[in-house]
Amino acid sequence: MREPRQERSRTTRRRLMQAAVECLGELGWNGTTVAVIAERAGVSRGAAQHHFPTREDLVTAAVAHVGDKQIVELRARAAALPSGPSRAEPVARMLLDLYTGPMFRAALHLWVAASTDEALRGVLVPLEARVGREVHRVALELLGADESRPGVRETVQATLDLARGLGLANLLTDDTRRRGQIARQWARILEPAVGAPAGTAGAAAPS
């Protein structure tokens, strides 16, 4: 009896979190109530509140969950790339595409809402810091970057801040083509700037 119940519980949580990300992206923070999320997930409101007592709990868990999933996918896609210098551009492209999907859209609604909402800010800031550190670690791995060299840490940080800026530029219009041109140029800049022959470390790194 225990196993299936736990399994069911996990499925319910996953469905609620997935529905929360979709609602945020489509309806914004104001439209994303627990009732709306529960209905989309096909879960009763009571069950939703059993798993996530408040709306803040639910949406931040959702963004954290999707963020973690995205990092796993990123590592898997990078592991499939060939090693050697031809890696630089696809890695740059992968990193600069990182914030162009529904996950970033949902997170952006949350960030902006949190800028005028103390309670939401309180839960979001530590989450943002944790996910940011995690993404930074993966970017280092993929770029095969040696952070002990001066400037490398800042260049990798700049890459991720650039990625977030490109996510913003993709919010209202499809910016894919321009982003591709920037990624090509970025790969040229990154290779000497991060110091290691890009791609020799990433593919083999254990994750």
Added chain:
Amino acid sequence: MREPRQERSRTTRRRLMQAAVECLGELGWNGTTVAVIAERAGVSRGAAQHHFPTREDLVTAAVAHVGDKQIVELRARAAALPSGPSRAEPVARMLLDLYTGPMFRAALHLWVAASTDEALRGVLVPLEARVGREVHRVALELLGADESRPGVRETVQATLDLARGLGLANLLTDDTRRRGQIARQWARILEPAVGAPAGTAGAAAPS
């Protein structure tokens, strides 16, 4: 009689636009109604609607106005910098600080609201394109960048996308210190990448 009336009209418009930017930053798009803006500006609601028939008209005019003002200020501050290679870092810092103030905060509320609001998107997208082109032109000037060289255009674009990403990173927490470190490294990357000895052109360029 005509001059003072025109003057009064301009003052009213300016006060409404200033109040709109403040309201957006503090209350978000949902809280920023024409009535709330008019009250903050000390203007009757009828007068507000005489100048700006819809809420969309008012807030987009406000963001455009503040954007233009910001570009004028940027040019003035850059003109005050010394020429020569010592210019690279202060110019990088200026560009990367561009989206850390109340103007970006207001624009961000609009962008995010527009992502779930067709009517707002319709007025915002052309405005964003115009302001984006203008800022790109100023950045080229300040960096003394030669866009005819391959990759320079994309590097300057990346600088402004990075600036927007840094604006986002500064939304919920004070990111000034980290941004300063990134700007220092960015200046080192920019100098060879944009091709011209940074800063020889900017100060003297006519605007």
